[in-house]
Amino acid sequence: MSQIGTLRRLAGYTVKYYNDLIRGIIALLIADALALIIPWIIKEAIDLLPQRPATTILIRYSGLILIVAIFQGVFRFYWRKHLFTPSRKVECDLRNDYFAHLQRLSWSFFQHTKTGDIMSRATNDLTAVRELLGFGVLIIVDTIVTVSTCLILMIIINVRLTLLILLPLPILSFIVYRIIGGIRNQFKDVQVGLSNLSTIVQESISGIRVVQAYVCEESTLERFKRINQEYIRKNLSLTKIRTLLPSMMIFIAGLTAVIVLWIGGRDVITGRMSLGAFVAFNSYLAMLTWPMMATGYVINLIQRGIAAMERIEEFLDIKPEMVDRDDKLPITEIKGEIEFKDLNFSYYPDRGDVLHGINLKIKKGSITALVGPVGSGKSTLVKLIPRIYDIDGVGLTVDGVEIKRIPIDLLRKSIGYVEQEPLLFSDTIRENILFGAHDGASDEDIWKAASISGLSMEIERFPNGMDTLLGERGVTLSGGQRQRLALARVILRRPKILILDDAFASLDAQMEEKVLREMKKVMKGITTIMISHRISTIKDADMIVVLDQGRIAEVGDHKKLISIKGIYQNIYRQQMLGLEMELV
Amino acid sequence: MMRGFANNFLEDEILGKAYDAKLIKRLLRYIAPYRLEVVISVLLLIIISLLHLAGPYLTKIAIDDYISQKKIEGLNIIAGIYIAILITGFVLQYLQVYMMHLTGQRVMYDLRVNIFSHLQKMSLAFFDRNPVGRLMTRVVNDVEVLNEMLTSGLVFIFSDIFTLIGIACVLVYMDWRLALILFTIIPLLFIIMALYRKKARDAYRKTRISLARLNSYLQENISGMSTVQVFGRKEKNFNRFKQINIENRDELIRSIIYNALFFPTIEVLSAMAIGLIIWYGGGEILEGIILPGVLVAFIQYVLRFFMPLRDLAEKFNIMQASMASSERIFKVIDTPEDIPNPEKPVKIEKVCGEIEFQGVWFSYDSGDSNNYVLQDISFHLKPGESIAIVGATGSGKTSIINLLGRFYDIKKGRILLDGIDIRDIDKYQLRHHIGVIQQDVFLFSGNIEENIRLNNKDITLDDIKKVSTYVNAHNFIERFRHGYQEIVQERGSTLSLGQRQLLAFARALAYNPAILILDEATSSVDTETEILIRDALQKLIKGRTSIIIAHRLSTIRYVDRIIVMKDGRIKEMGTPKELIKRKGIYYNLYRLQLFP
Ligand SMILES: Nc1ncnc2c1ncn2[C@@H]1O[C@H](COP(=O)(O)OP(=O)(O)OP(=O)(O)O)[C@@H](O)[C@H]1O
Ligand SMILES: Nc1ncnc2c1ncn2[C@@H]1O[C@H](COP(=O)(O)OP(=O)(O)OP(=O)(O)O)[C@@H](O)[C@H]1O
Ligand SMILES: [Mg+2]
Ligand SMILES: [Mg+2]
Helix, strand or coil: CHHHHHHHHHHHHHHCCHHHHHHHHHHHHHHHHHHHHHHHHHHHHHHHHHHCCCHHHHHHHHHHHHHHHHHHHHHHHHHHHHHHHHHHHHHHHHHHHHHHHHHHCCHHHHHHCCHHHHHHHHHHHHHHHHHHHHHHHHHHHHHHHHHHHHHHHHHHHCHHHHHHHCCHHHHHHHHHHHHHHHHHHHHHHHHHHHHHHHHHHHHHHHCHHHHHHCCCHHHHHHHHHHHHHHHHHHHHHHHHHHCHHHHHHHHHHHHHHHHHHHHHHHHHHCCCCCHHHHHHHHHHHHHHHHHHHHHHHHHHHHHHHHHHHHHHHHHHCCCCCCCCCCCCCCCCCCCCCEEEEEEEECCCCCCCCCEEEEEEEECCCCEEEEECCCCCCHHHHHHCCCCCCCCCCCCEEECCEEHHHCCHHHHHHCEEEECCCCCCCCCEHHHHHHCCCCCCCCHHHHHHHHHHCCCHHHHHHCCCHHHCECCHHHCCCCHHHHHHHHHHHHHCCCCCEEEEECCCCCCCHHHHHHHHHHHHHHHCCCEEEEECCCHHHHCCCCEEEEEECCEEEEEECHHHHHHCCCHHHHHHHHHHHHHHHHHC | CCHHHHHHHHHHHCCCCCCCHHHHHHHHHHHHHHHHHHHHHHHHHHHHHHHHHHHHHHHHHHHHHHHCCCCHHHHHHHHHHHHHHHHHHHHHHHHHHHHHHHHHHHHHHHHHHHHHHHHHHCCHHHHHHCCHHHHHHHHHHHHHHHHHHHHHHHHHHHHHHHHHHHHHHHHHHHCHHHHHHHHCHHHHHHHHHHHHHHHHHHHHHHHHHHHHHHHHHHHHHHHCHHHHHHCCCHHHHHHHHHHHHHHHHHHHHHHHHHHHHHHHHHHHHHHHHHHHHHHHHHHHHHCCCCCHHHHHHHHHHHHHHHHHHHCHHHHHHHHHHHHHHHHHHHHHHHCCCCCCCCCCCECCCCCCCCEEEEEEEECCCCCCCCCCCEEEEEEEECCCCEEEEEECCCCCHHHHHHHHCCCCCCCEEEEEECCEEHHHECHHHHHHCEEEECCCCCCCCEEHHHHHHCCCCCCCHHHHHHHHHHCCCHHHHHHCCCHHHCEECHHHCCCCHHHHHHHHHHHHHHCCCCEEEEECCCCCCCHHHHHHHHHHHHHHCCCCEEEEECCCHHHHCCCCEEEEEECCEEEEEECHHHHHHHCCHHHHHHHHHHCC
16 A cells, blocks of 8 residues: 555645645635535526516626626636646656656666666656646545535535435445556556657667667567557556546436436426526536546546656655765865775675775875776776775775765765766767866866867867767767767866776877876876776876786786786787787 | 757747648548548547437426426436436447547557657768657657547547537527527637637747756756766756756746636636526516526536536647647658668679778768868778778768768768669668677667677577677676576666677677678777687688778788778878888877887
């Protein structure tokens, strides 16, 4: 019965706007009360007719109806305004919370959850929740008010008749009770189907370069069709039961009309009831028809809203891992000394370690290089420093402080990290360089960063210069340009710790040499960790660490490592000697 | 951040009219295959509306003919008829709704398949311009809006109009004078609706734009969340998001007010109508022109008359949204294939792999700008020859190979494959013969085997294992718990980049193409693995034409010839030995990697 919890949570969001709600409900009450007066006036007028009243009296009645209607209109306007507004506000709050929550979730969440799915919940599901709050709340309140007052008035007119028309109610509630759970589950199915649909579209379009190059259009289309069909099937099976409710409500409403006509008619004939009362009774009944139909609709709405909210909650309830611990230290600055002590790490608790027994001390301001085969754990090791992944124990310290006790915002603020596959945003080049900058970076700073990373000449050559708009993920740049843009982005950040994960891999030798030379000037005093497969990039590092299958195999500087027989020497030979021979 | 987005949203600004005959006509074409269902459904609707109208009329008969005359038996009969009508109405209603949904779903399916397959035909230039989020909205959400129109807009508007006309007829039939008096309200109704329409349109456009902006921002933040977090942009981005979100909210709240105004106004009109009936109709009763039952029926009919008008605003919004959606959808469908397939493609059975570029000029800009990325590129590759392209970053290497597979079309010059202009070859067939490892590796969610095979059923698991061994991926794949069935996440994010690159390599080899293209295929691979691959490749590329782009010169030691690119032009071309002798750009690069 998490359903109750879900509703409570929604209520929590809504209650904040009680001001609007109360005003809305009061206006609604008044409007509904006024609405009840009109049939009464009609009744009076009709009952008056056999007494042959003067036309002026009839005009007075008409005028009265109009005046009441105008007042009613004013209040209706008010309740619509005040009851719908909170739903929009709640939608906005919920979306903010969703976003803020996503921001706190760890990388592994995003790696294991499809973008299309996360999006779908923030759009399609959120819409369903909002509709529940807007129309749902409105119709519920309206229905309760209208139904109860109408009933009271009807009781005043004729108790017996009123009781009789309530006869179908228990049957109705029983049926509703029986199908309601099914409806909710099917709604959920449909929303899942919609997510799947979004996901396949999202992925096939993101991967269109591969799809087209490998001529997979047809098979992708087949997969798309399958998911599409699945979605339609779910939709139709939902339709089957969901349609039942509104149709049934109309039927029940009609049934009560028959009862009134039949029994009430007899009452008029036998003189137990006046014709005017009969007509008024009918008018009230007509007023009930709409809320009755709406009830069928609103039950669907609520079920869908709850199903959708449950899906949003699935994500909201994931505990964010990357938050400050209670015992964090009031550190305000990071100097940049890093130490790994007997560190083990694995991505999944039930699988083997990716890193084993890492012991490494990185001095402040030094340059450390990591080399090693594919999948040896280089990227994993550096990802632990900005706490992209958290270690279990206490094996990692920065400035001698256990990393989890450093305020995470400070830690990340002090780190400049060029990912192995940097992500750019579909914005201008300028905004992309500015992305991680601390406040107050001037245009000059931006150009300087661009020139250090060897981009400024190319940017000048673009027709729009710094204001060139990039495609999504930066697709309209060449691979090397993207990488250098990512470099410029961290240079402007002026970090204390600089992590370059294979950040020169897409540069030609000449450019690499140039960028490296320029960067060394600004890297002074910054603790730098660089990963590379190229000897030329790393040979000047203070310390070179060779990783192999998650273990440190060799440590030392270039001179030392080429003199001992091992992995590094081997790499060196392969990269240099082969070429030298040719040159001769 | 994302300031530059503004001009990306023009397309979302498209604002349909609530009714656009051209669009409706096109939509009808999608409905045409299901016309039988639609016709039946509309017929059912008409019957249902009639049945609904019967209620008040039965009441009138009951009052005037039986209740006032005190005839109980007649009343029984009327009640019986009423119940029968109700049951029929219930069944028909259920059938109608189901039928309409069925049709709606099928139309949606067709439409989605149509858009999706059209998207697949677009060139990369199109995808450079259009963010994924937007295209996803076209296929998923815009179609969903159309479905809503189909199932709860269009048909109901039909039935509403029918109901309105039906009621008008009945009213005229019962008492034409009273009816005419009532109809004086109709012009007022039109004025109110026209006013509302204008306001609602404006509001709709604004909310539409702010929502599009909101969703794109969200999408980009989700896919780039890691970067956002590491760069400490949490707060900044949250504030930006919040700001867009609140803008959107306020825009929406403003549009609530229009709706809130419209609905009560209609109600006042309805009260006015009732007032008129009592005043004028009452007078008529006094003069003996009509019976009281007529008056009662009139009132009931008028209430019903205004019922469909109550949610007219709702329906109007649905129509408005769906016209805008369909316009956007059709805009995608109407975007011509900018790299069309030749009408009469030259048949190529077997490809020898002779490639020739003749004075090729190329620019990514459409139109005739002089912003050439490639200028006057000419070279010739004999079948089975291997060639390397080296050069500074951004010099146009990737662009050259993009042209070969016709992912973009050239501006000037010709590209020939086996002596045939590639523009005369079926582009799918052309691509079939080219196996390319792209600079940006993309893996699909699924498993490793699927990612190498890419739905090509001719490739067996043994083949996959073989090529994985060639590229030295077999070892690490075997180490995974599920081996080749190990799950791959979106974009392969749980694999190391080098591993991803090896899988992409294996994918290209499994494809067994006549022409092999490697674009920085081993840039993230360690030297030892690279040498293993290179040696395996030496065997593999025998007899295949191959083009290899690499910055690490050790990668290209064994190629037959080298092209050196600079600023979009070929600067040097020749065998490695020749180029070293020439002491030009290549020689310098070479020395730099040796003795930096
Ligand atoms: N899709 C695109 N749209 C517009 N311009 C592009 C696009 N792709 C590349 N360019 C531009 O064309 C030029 C050549 O890019 P290309 O990708 O061919 O370079 P490259 O030689 O492969 O460089 P790298 O070694 O860095 O990969 C660059 O200036 C780049 O900005
Ligand atoms: N997010 C993740 N979830 C699960 N496993 C992962 C994840 N990221 C990496 N791995 C696995 O951990 C191992 C080490 O990966 P890592 O990315 O650290 O390698 P690397 O040394 O950087 O390799 P490369 O040179 O290819 O970049 C690999 O076997 C990889 O498959
Ligand atoms: Mg890595
Ligand atoms: Mg390239």
